[in-house]
Amino acid sequence: MAPSKPRVIYWFRTDLRLHDSPALKAALDLKPECLYPVWCWDPHYVYRARVGPNRWQYLLDCQSDLSASITKLNPKSKLFLIREAPQTLLAKLFKAWKITHIVFEKDTDAYARDRDENVVSQAKGAGVEVIIKMGRTLYDPDELVRANGGRPTMSITQVQKAGEKLGEVAKPIPAPKFLPDPGDTSLDFEHTQPSPNPDFNNIQRDEDDQSYNALAGPKGDFAVPTMAELGLKPASSQHRGGETIALKMLDEIISNTQYTATFSKPDTAPTAFAPQATTLLSPHHHFGSLSVRLLYWRVMDVLASYKGKQSTIPTNLIGQLLFRDMYFGAQAPLGYCFAQTVGNSHCRFIPWHLPSKIDPSNGLITGDHHIDTPEAETWFQRWKWGKTGFPWIDALMRQLRYEGWIHHLGRHAVACFLTRGGCYIDWERGAEVFEEWLIDHEVACNTGNWQWLSCTAFYSQFYRCYSPIAFPKKTxxxxxxxxxxxxxxxxxxxxxxxxxxxxxxxxxxxxxxxxxxxxxxxxxxxxxxxxxxxxxxFNARRTICIDAIKNAYHVNLYGDNPKVKDGTWRELFSDSAEGPTEGKSAKDASSANGNGEAKVKSGEEASGDMGVDQDEDEAAEVGGETRGGDRQGKRKRGKGKGQETLDGHFGGKRAKR
DNA sequence: AACATAGTTGCCTAG
DNA sequence: ACTAGGCAACTATGT
Structure with a gap:
């Protein structure tokens, strides 16, 4: 019996390109009888990730451009956009389309791993072969971590050393010259509607969400959704996505050999706009419309031939890509806990204002936060909406909201201001706002940068504090x-x-x-x-914050410490510390921060729980796995029952100082 | 072991 | 306009 020719689903996710795609090459190397380029409209992204109109538009741009490029190679083909969760859809497609193989690019984000494990096990059950190839970073984050002794990559030197062990970064692969036909695309099965609960993006919509009305879209043609279909108002950003634009931008950057060879991040002006001082390639890397390996090798080619004085790692363009890999390598072994303090073995605990609420069933942040003082909540809202009264901060936050992108050092300025250099508000609040508004939001990089700027991981020189007046004056x-x-x-x-x-x-x-x-x-x-x-x-706040961080460093708790989870961390912070530290003795500490600033504590929550619902504090070890695969839709389930420990998943790895 | 140095990207003042 | 040193002081890494 001759083996039948492969019938392949190529599952596009954060790899919206045809060039330099090891996974797409692997799919084509199968010499398939038919190839279905598929995108599943994942409810995790629609409801659970925070996504504002600008990133939605950017995603649609990437999808439209990719679909057009596919059609250019084969008029019968396109990006088949199907409005259902991959976890329920793909198994039905395997059957309906007689699929033999599914191929996709590896994704090491915590949610993506859960999703992909689920799909892989369903594929195996259906006798469908799975091929997964890395292409999102310079190095496979899991291999990078292994080469780093199994530890998260927490510094650029660690990345460089581990990277050397892994050998040369993969060379880019040319885009395919042809694509096989897709097969029959009938969808003769029931449409599984997702549960939009919780729906963090409800605030983004001013019309009804119709994104799941029909499997193949309103016209049944698998088209890319429109903003109107998603219930969204038009994007305000001028930045546009798509592989075609990305490759053109890359060509322009590389053709300016002096810019490419002398680029030095700290020397670029965060105040520059139209044009900005940096490449603006980050959103393309996020959606995969530009391969980081292609950028890497094209920059390396310039560096090999450029005769003048060059910038070097870590400030040059290569260094920027290494930092990106560092954050992926930090996230990979830590999973969901990387994106929060509680349970995170590598993130310092600092008693910030507005701490996250924690779901006791899985130890993960719920997306909601405690208001320990109304003043901090006011500061947070004024920061978010660009009304702090500090023009540099407000201008940056407005640029972020309108355009979805701000310069890296601008991100430093607003992040320092919100956390260790002004408001003393939890970095998780800031990360949520960036998640919502950035077109280049990458969970590993965003989380890592917020930890960096808040001096809770990666960086510790908290006395170097950005001034909202002096800093922008320089440029x-x-x-x-x-x-x-x-x-x-x-x-x-x-x-x-x-x-x-x-x-x-x-x-x-x-x-x-x-x-x-x-x-x-x-x-x-x-x-x-x-x-x-x-x-x-500002200067008074700066002093208060630096003193408070210094104190928190001396207390020296990390997110996986039991005291962080059970609330006894409070006993280690004196009443004079900034933040919701007074605990039970709040009444005695009404104006005790030594700088004459009377603290405003809300009666309701000042001595309330911080980070963890206290009812659940007796939680004992219940199984080792808290991957949080059921984050969607069921987060209120089982209150008081079945909770798992927040610490110990990664226990024993770091000697506490 | 003790110490020196470096770490992508601070601010301020004196000269 | 520019630089050097003080400021107060963190961790990781190397000798």
Whole structure:
């Protein structure tokens, strides 16, 4: 009996490209009789990941461009976009389309691993062969971790050393010249509707979500959804996705050999816009519309022939890619806990304001947070919406919201301000906002960078604190960036542009904008604009925060410490510490931070639970596995029962200091 | 073992 | 306009 020719599903996910795809090459090497390029509209992304309109649009751009490129290679083919969860859909497709193989690119994100394990086991049960190839990073994160002694990669030198053991980064593979026909695409099976619970993206929609109305879309043609179908208003960002654009951007960067060879991240201006100072390739790497290995080798080619003085690792473009791999290598062994403090063996515990609520059933953050003081919540909201009264911070947050991208050092500035250098608010709050608004949001990189900036992992020089006044002055003394994104300040004199509250009233009136209030009003009498007063004395907050971090470093708890989970960490923090540290003795510590700033504690939650629901504190070890595969839809299940320990999954790996 | 140095990206003042 | 050193002080790594 001659073996029948392979009938292959190529499952596209975060690899929306045809060039340099080891997985796609593996699919084509099977010489299949038919190849189905498939995208499953995953409810995890639709409901559970936070995604604002700009990243939705970027994703649709990538899908449309990829689909067009597929059709260009084979007019019978396209990206078949099917509106159902992969966990329920793929097994039905195996049967309906007589599939023999499924091929996809490896994804080491915590959720992706769960999803893919599920699909792999269903494929095996159905007799479908699975082929998985790495292509998302320079090195396979799991191999990188193995070469790092099984430990998460926490520094760039570790990545370099581990990388050397793994040998040369894979050379890019050319895009295919042809693609096989797809087979019959009938969908003669029941449509499994997802449960939109929780739905973190409800706030993004102003119309009904119709993304799951029909398996093959409203026209039955497997088309890429429209923003309207998703219930979303149009994107505000000018940044557009897609492999075609990505390759053009790459060509432009590489053709500027001086830029490519001398690029040095700390020397690029975060105040530069239109054009920005860095490459803006990160969203393409996120969606896979540009291969990082292609960028790597094209940069290496330039470096090999460029005669002038070059920048070096870690500040050059190669270094940037190594940092990306470092974060993937930090995330890979830590799983879900990498994205939070509680349970994370490599993240310092600091008693931030607005700590996450934890689901006792799996030890994972729920997406909701405790409000330990109303003041901190106010600061958080003003930070998020660009109304802090610090123009540099507000301009960055508005650029983030409108355009979905800000310069890396701008991210430093706003992240430092929210956490260790201003508000003393939990980095998880900031990471959630970035997750929602960034077009290049990558869970490993976003998490890692927030830990870096909050000095909870990767970086520890907390006394180096970004000033919202001095820092932007270095590259933009005239405040052009602020004038663009905070136009109400556009006529302010240069000397007041970063601290407009210092301008005399006469100057404020002359510039057509009064500095007053807390951001609720934007326009006053006679068309006079209003910009808020600064929400605190920055230098005073800076001192409070540095003292508090220093103290927390001395207490020296990590996220996997039992005291973090059971609440007894409070006993280790004196009443004079910033943050919700007073615990049971809150009443005695009303104004005790030594800087004359009376702390405002809400009666409701000041001495309440932090990070963990206290009812659940008696939790004992119940099995070793808390991967949280059931995060969607069932997070309120089993309160008080079946909870598992938050610590010990990665126990014994790091000697505590 | 004790110590020195480096670490992608701080700020301020004096000269 | 630019640089050097002080500021107060963290961890990881190497000798």
């Amino acid at each position: 933009d003394a005239k405040g052009e960036f602020v004038r663009h994104f905070c136009p109400e300040l556009k006529d302010y004199p240069d000397k007041y542009i970063y601290e407009p509250w210092k301008a005399p009233i006469a100057d404020q009136k002359k510039a057509g904008c009064l500095i007053k209030g807390d951001g609720d009003d934007t326009e006053g009498e006679g068309g006079m604009k209003i910009y808020p007063k600064p929400m605190f004395d």
